[in-house]
Amino acid sequence: MNPSATPVAQVLESYRAAVHAKDVEAFVALYDADVQVFDMWGQWSLSGIAAWRAMVGEWFGSLGTETVRVDIEGLRVEAGQDVSAAHAFLTFTGVSAQGKELRSMTNRLTMVFRRTGAGWKIAHEHTSAPIDHATLKAILQRAPAV
């Protein structure tokens, strides 16, 4: 990867670590205060860090003793001076306290980063799954070859 992509890749690593630790504060710290998220589930958009913090608090709180492993594939970074972007396929795997994989789901992720005085922050995030045209249902498993 181009060295200029490193700061963005580091934010993604911090994202993985925060999800695995279910650490709301570490997660929220990756985002800009006026972030706007096009999240995959239920709503058209979430605006501002308070709404995003509420979503992630609910997510992490729902996990009980499970943890979530995030695997990143196909990462591509557009590294800029003051704005950067990244997109990838993220697979979220639920793992029991005993280390058993319980379920798995893949998303498409796009993040837009703005360079601030406190480092690179996520200003916009968009997650989705492709939609089957015939059934209008989300496709949540990605075939390895695609």
Add this chain to the structure above:
Amino acid sequence: MNPSATPVAQVLESYRAAVHAKDVEAFVALYDADVQVFDMWGQWSLSGIAAWRAMVGEWFGSLGTETVRVDIEGLRVEAGQDVSAAHAFLTFTGVSAQGKELRSMTNRLTMVFRRTGAGWKIAHEHTSAPIDHATLKAILQRAPAV
């Protein structure tokens, strides 16, 4: 809007015009040769301008005498020196040759732009609709208040 957002907004205007004119060449000219698209329908990703040209050719070719009007709401631009991004809600309305509105569907759109010798080009595009958690079905109409 910040004046630095103008070049990106101009690409979006050209996108609207190319869709309305069903002009494959004008549409394709907005994109970088190695564009990667996370399109809403059916596939996880489309890589490279040839795959994207094939998709848009099929779309425009399927329209017969209909035209498509694109309405853009909630546009936000992250304007950078060499990389920029934009996101918005796009409503696509099919209009008959007689001017009658036939159907309408809203998408969430994120575009990432790279500044090249030939101007700002779309290097990545991500379109989606939110997914209802209970049914796993795409939500294709956006309530005005959201």
